[in-house]
Amino acid sequence: MTPRVPWTPADVLQILLIWILVVLLGQLAFAVLMPHGPIGPEQVEIDGNKTMLTFFEGGTYEAPGGKGKFKFEQARNQLILEPDAGDPITVEFHGTLRDRIGILLTNLVCLQCSMVALVFLLLRKSKSHWRAAFGPIGRPAFRLWLGPALFGMGFVLPAFGLHYISQTVLVQLGHEPVVQEAVQMVMTTEHPVEVGLQVVSVVIMAPIAEELLFRGLLFNTIKKSGYPLAGMVISAALFALVHGSLALMLPLFIMGFALAWLYERSGSLVAPMVMHATFNAINFTFIKLSHILSRLLNEVINWLQSLTENAG
Numbered sequence: 242m243t244p245r246v247p248w249t250p251a252d253v254l255q256i257l258l259i260w261i262l263v264v265l266l267g268q269l270a271f272a273v274l275m276p277h278g279p280i281g282p283e284q285v286e287i288d289g290n291k292t293m294l295t296f297f298e299g300g301t302y303e304a305p306g307g308k309g310k311f312k313f314e315q316a317r318n319q320l321i322l323e324p325d326a327g328d329p330i331t332v333e334f335h336g337t338l339r340d341r342i343g344i345l346l347t348n349l350v351c352l353q354c355s356m357v358a359l360v361f362l363l364l365r366k367s368k369s370h371w372r373a374a375f376g377p378i379g380r381p382a383f384r385l386w387l388g389p390a391l392f393g394m395g396f397v398l399p400a401f402g403l404h405y406i407s408q409t410v411l412v413q414l415g416h417e418p419v420v421q422e423a424v425q426m427v428m429t430t431e432h433p434v435e436v437g438l439q440v441v442s443v444v445i446m447a448p449i450a451e452e453l454l455f456r457g458l459l460f461n462t463i464k465k466s467g468y469p470l471a472g473m474v475i476s477a478a479l480f481a482l483v484h485g486s487l488a489l490m491l492p493l494f495i496m497g498f499a500l501a502w503l504y505e506r507s508g509s510l511v512a513p514m515v516m517h518a519t520f521n522a523i524n525f526t527f528i529k530l531s532h533i534l535s536r537l538l539n540e541v542i543n544w545l546q547s548l549t550e551n552a553g
Contacts (some may be wrong), residue, residue, distance in 0.1 A: 246374055246461040246462060246465055247364075247367040247368070247369040247373065247374060248363055248366075248367045248369075248462070250462050250466070252363060252366070252367070253363075253458050253459070253462050256359050256360070256362075256363055256458065257458075259359060260355060260356055260359055263351050263355045263359075264351050264352055264355070266351070267347050267350065267351025267352075267355075268347060268351070271343055271344070271347045275339065275340070275343050279294075279296040279311075279313060279320070279334070279336075279337050280296050280297070280298060280337070281295065281296060282294070282295050282296075283295075283296060283334075283337060285320060285332050285334055286332060286333070287322075287330060287332055292304060292305065293305070294322075296311065300312065302322065304324075306324075307324055307325060307326055307327075308324070308325055309322060309323050309324035309325045309327075310322075310323045311323065313334065313336075319331055319332070319333065319334065320332050320333075320334035338432055338435065341426065341430070341435055342434060342435055342438065345435065345438040345439065345442060346438065348442060349438065349441065349442050349446060352450070353442065353446040353447060353449070353450040354446065354450075356450040356453055356454055357446075357449060357450055357453060360453045360457065360458070374457070374461075375457055375509065375510035375511075376507070376508045376509030376510055376511070377508070377509050377511070378509070378511050384507050384509075384512065385507060385509050385511045385512050385515070386511070386512075386515055388507075388512070389503060389507070389511075389512040389513065389514075389515040389516040389519070390515050390516065390519045392499075392503065392516045392519075393515070393516040393517065393518070393519030393520040393523070394519055394520075394523060396496060396499065396516075396520055397520060397523050397524070399492070399495075400492040400495075400496065400520070403491050403492035403495065404488055404489060404491075404492050406491075407487070407488045407489070407490065407491050407492070408488040411487055411488055416487065421484070421485070421486050421489070423443075424528060426439070427439060427443070427525060427528045427529060427532075428528055428529075428532040429532075436529075439525070440525070443521050443522075443525050444518055444521050444522045444525060445518065447517075447521060448514050448515075448517035448518040448521060449514055451480065451517065452500065452504075452510055452513050452514045452517055453510070455476045455477075455479060455480045455497065455500075455501075456476060456500055456501055456504045456510060456513055457510050459472070459475065459476045459479065460472040460473060460475075460476040460501050460504065463475060463476070469505070472501065473498050473501040473502065473505075474498070476497060476501055477493075477494050477495075477496075477497030477498040477500075477501060478494060478497070479497075480493060480494070480496075480497035480500075481493035481494040481497055496520070499516075500513035500516060500517060501513070503516060
C-alpha cells in the first residue's frame with residue numbers, strides 16, 4: 242500500500258500552477274536571451290548530400306553554388322532556403338548546437354528540476370518527509386530496485402508491439418507517421434555534451450520528475466479522495482497525453498497504469514522510478530544504436546555502389 246499523503250488537492254493545484262508558470266517563464270527567457278537560428282557555418286543535408294552553408298544575421302546565407310535568404314522554424318525543425326536563383330528548398334534542421342543544448346538545459350532546469358524542487362517544498366510546507374509521503378528508498382532491494390528494473394526491461398518489447406499496432410492503425414486511417422521531436426533529437430545527436438545532457442534528462446531526471454508528478458502527486462491525491470482505480474486511470478491517461486504522440490498513447494497509457502500499480506504494490510515511489518528509468522535507458526540506447534547502424538549501413542551501400550560503378 243502507498244503511504245497516506247499529507248497534502249490537499251488545493252496544495253497540488255497550487256504546485257501545478259507554479260510549475261506551469263516556471264516552465265513558461267523559462268521558455269520565454271530562453272527565446273529572448275538566446276534567439277534561435279543558425280548563425281555562421283552549419284552543415285545541412287540537401288537532396289541526400291551534406292553541404293556547408295554560412296548563415297548571417299538578417300536571414301541571408303551563402304553556399305558553394307550561390308546565396309539567398311533563409312527562414313528557420315524551430316517548432317518544425319525546418320530550414321527554408323530561398324536561393325537568389327532557383328526555387329525554395331525545405332530541409333530538415335534541428336537547430337545549432339547552442340540551440341539544442343539551450344533547449345536541453347531549459348527542460349532540465351525549468352521542466353524537471355523545478356518539479357522536484359516544488360515537491361520538496363510541498364513536503365516542507367506539509368511538515369512531512371520523503372519516507373512518510375512516498376515510502377522507503379533503499380530496502381527491500383529486490384522489491385524496490387531489482388524487481389522494478391526487470392519489470393522495465395520486460396515491458397520494452399510489448400511497448401514496441403503496441404506502438405507498431407497503433408502506428409499501423411493510424412496510417413490506415415490516413416495519418417502520416419510522425420517521429421517524436423525528442424526521438425529525433427536523440428537520433429541526430431553526436432556532440433558528447435549534448436549526449437550527456439540527454440542521458441541526464443531522459444534516464445535520470447525524467448523518471449524522477451514524472452513519477453513525482455503523475456504517481457506521487459496526482460495518483461496519490463485522487464486515491465486519498467477514495468478512488469484508487471480512478472487515480473490509476475487518470476494519472477496514466479495524463480502521462481500518455483503529455484508525451485504528445487498518438488502512436489504512443491496506448492503503450493504509454495498501459496505503462497502509466499503499470500507504474501501506478503507498481504507504486505501501490507511496492508509501497509514506494511522508488512519502484513516506479515526505477516522501472517521508468519530502466520525503460521527509458523533501454524529505449525535511449527536502442528534509438529542511438531539503430532541510428533548509428535543505419536548510418537553505417539548507408540555508408541557501406543554507397544561504398545559498394547561506388548565500387549560497382551568504378552568496376553563498370
